[in-house]
Amino acid sequence: MSTTSLLEHWNRLKHAKSTSFLKRNMTELIFRQLKDRVTFHNGTLLDCIKGGCINLDSGCGMYASDPEAYDVFSEIFHPVIKDYHKVDQVSHPNPDFGDINNLGFGDLDPSKRYISSTRVRVGRSQAGFPFHPTAKLKDRIELESRAKNALETFSGELKGSYFPLGEMSKAKQHELTEDHFLYLQDNRFLGDANVYDDWPIGRGIFYNPAKTFLVWVNEEDHLRFISMQEGSDLGTVYKRLVTALKFVDENTDLKFAHHPNMGYLTYCPSNLGTTLRASVHIKIPCLAGQPYFHDFLEKYHLQVRGVNGVHTEMVGDVYDISNKRRLGLTEIQVVREMIKGVEAVLAEEKRLDGSDTTL
Template sequence: MDQIDSTDLAVLEAEYKKFKAVKSRSLLKKYLTQDVFDKLKHRVTASGATLYDCIKSGLANPDSSIGVYAPDAESYTLFHELYDPIIDEYHGGFSPKEYHPGINFGTADALGDLNEWGNYVVSTRVRCARSIEGYPFNPLMTSEHYAELEQDVENALDMLDDDLAGYYRSLNRITIQEQDELIAGHLLFKRGDRFLEAADACRFWPDGRGIFLNSDNTLVIWVNEEDHLRIISMQEGGDLAQVYDRFVRAVTALGNRLPFSFSQRLGFLSFCPTNLGTAIRASVHIRLPNLGKDKRILEDAADQFNLQVRGTAGEHSEAKDYTFDISNRRRLGLTEIECLQEMYDGVKEIIRLEKSMDKGNSRSRKNSTY
């Protein structure tokens, strides 16, 4: 194991000293004690990652909920004294002695159409993060890494066929106007937010970044955004079974051609520890005018099914017109189909609550005197 050089160590120690004096509710603040810091501050991964690379975003943004990223796959083991308790708490209990279960996509037949109970779901998507073995993550990627990885992925994408077939376009070959149109249609990613910027995840932008779209824009693949790959199956409406079936076929086809980075303990490895395990995020954009007026009931229902509620523009955004993005929070310690089932069951319950509030409001209007 390499040792950090004296200049980098001095910067790390100075930044940590400042962070200790700052108020923060992040998991980084909770678990990076002085003892843990002293134990980890000299370590360097084979790719050159230091503790500072892992925590610099959380140091710069004390309002982070997590505060750490992984600059390469080895960081999860070399700095495990920090990552382990953060992973355990975020994923609802996953101790250092536990192992992620084997891959099990199950069958889409176990799911259904969420709009069966009313036209509440605007759109549905299932996505996952994937990293490619042999490459570090964004903060340590060189210009050559970006070019090589993009070419490897483009070659694999060319092999997709039937309804998965489409075309890949590098961001360098898309006009700003076209990018804005794709972003407005929730198809393309923006340059990283302040959390990713602080983590050095946007280096050499937009080199090596791009988007793949199939013919009807129901399969979208992002290259070198936050992770090496984001594989997304999406469509309007609430037919989760159809969306998941397409997703599984796309992930399987690409996994047969690209070596995804995988750990027996943590599952698929990704830049952010919230996306470990299955690395799957299944979500709906759903309009809830009644629950939107009483977020407490919505949040309580979501918590019961380990779901996350946020705005439709992504993390840290606000809901507009009572339309929310609701997704599974847990990705680690359960199989792929279990992630989907948890989200499916939770959204069904939220729709039931919304409908019951509709009926309650209707009764109130009938009982009112004018």
């Protein structure tokens, strides 16, 4: 892209009404400092901010062109990261998933009245590989090959099959989409940030027969590991995910991009650090109808999404509630923070619907 194109995008954002973290933190001085810098993979400032300049209703507004971009363009990434994650400095502890055989938590909703399903996911990037804006077709194909070889070594509960998206029948795609398992090429925010380049080559999904363990390949991140099941047994879901990640680390050639101050590196700065999002699909019509709903979630560092993912609408009274903070905490701390928040949500819903017998 030319410098003129970058200036056009910047001028559009600069004069627009936008609440994105990019808009809130980018200044003319920072722009001029960064406009001519280039990463090892030829990533530019335009690659990082284009999506947020096109979509003025973006939340974050930024993506990294490649792992190195977080350092090359640190003058804008660091303020955005601190603003989003509500931290005073960009720092992150060493990974700590806790003792998975003695977690101290399990079923969040034994009554099965409110929570319909639970999932925990993490994003991972293959070290040395570019992200979508700077990736070439050969990069996507090589990454898919490496991922497929590694994933097919799983055994036991995690053992499954890999399905390339380009070879998947329409019927299979429909089935997996209806079950909320498969990612789609339908998100304008991701599309304008180059996530769908060369689609569907290099993309696919791995899952076990029970569909409780899935891995997305080359969607937003290089890899997205997902543990999920119906009900609210977070302990089982979390343990399954940690077991899978440990196996990959110890038994495969996949090596994940990791930064001493930012943790695991992902395409979007909102997912840095642990990259971990623990979520429940929860029916909370009373709380959701309150004017203080979003303030209540913010108090407990929770975020709400539609059940079909980010930028999707709510379905009925069911909401996707998850932890918001991923940086500056260990994995086990993130999960415990999410548990505290969900417990507060459940308690408030029960108070409002009159089912709290402690009153």
